[in-house]
Amino acid sequence: MYIICWRRKKTLFVIFFLPRPKQRKRKTQGCAGSLNLNWNNLRGMDNEKKRSASFSKGLLQSGELYQYVLETNVYPREPELLKELRDMTATHPRAIMATAPDAGQLIAMLLKLTNAKRTIEVGVFTGYSLLLTAFTIPEDGKIVAIDMNREAYEIGLPVIRKAGVENKIEFIESEALPVLDQLLEDIRMKYFKILPGNENGFDFAFIDADKINYWKYHERLMKLVKVGGIVVYDNTLWAGSVAMPEECTPEILREGRERTLEFNKLLAADPLVEISLAPLGDGITIVCTELFIQSLNHFKHVCGGSLFNYCISQGIMKLNKESQRPPFSFKCLVLGFRLLLV
Structure with a gap:
């Protein structure tokens, strides 16, 4: 601060000069910093993460917070064989495709709440969510599991057999749309033989497959899943890129981001369903069809x-x-x- 004083006749003049405060430089974040993304999850994992299998696709503020959720709430209730399959999957080059264990915990709860007996799974990978579903549904329950890659499914098959639930699973190595169309045709034929017609439908569906066909899957599943049933779609936040400007989105995520944004928009505008997007794993959207409509x-x-x-x-x-x-x-x-x- 500077002070200047002078006297003129009987008047004293005083002027104070205050220095201009220095402006703090704002910390700027690049495009990748605009979202809390762990790009290692997309480009491979270090050996320690592979060993611990704790690399899951959490979108929480920090890895420590996500680890807290897993260690205090998820892992203590995870069946030993599910943990074994999770550890096996962690060494796979595309381990990021596996269902996150916290998302799996919610799926198990939804299966129990809906008393699900017959389910559909589109996109199986090594079978973590498949084994979880088989554990949850009753002994006479059935899962129609559809995937184009049987090789990945066979990685987890020994664990599924060890669990004694292989009899609940009908694995179909195929693209999903033709199988869903055939299932739909089968149920249509039964409308005129068994009343009410959808008694032989499905109670629950879990979709973790190619994003380009999500809406086509949705259209078919709304006719396959029973009134009041649940459909869960995985990866509906797409590593957080749905909230990222397009120019800042890594090339590896751009196509999936576009498809996911389109699907989320269509789903939000569908008047025939109730939806909830839960920020678990890579984002899961839970869909329940409005009963009367x-x-x-x-x-x-x-x-x-x-x-x-x-x-x-x-x-x-x-x-x-x-x-x-x-x-x-x-x-x-x-x-x-x-x-x-x-």
């Missing part, structure tokens, strides 16, 4: 408009006579269809 959509798709409208009206009349209140879901449709057959 899906019931109508299923029946209309199979039976056609005029028959559909007739069954609706007859079913409502029947329920009204029995003093039953809406939502009427499949019950009124089935009642109306049965009245038509009689």
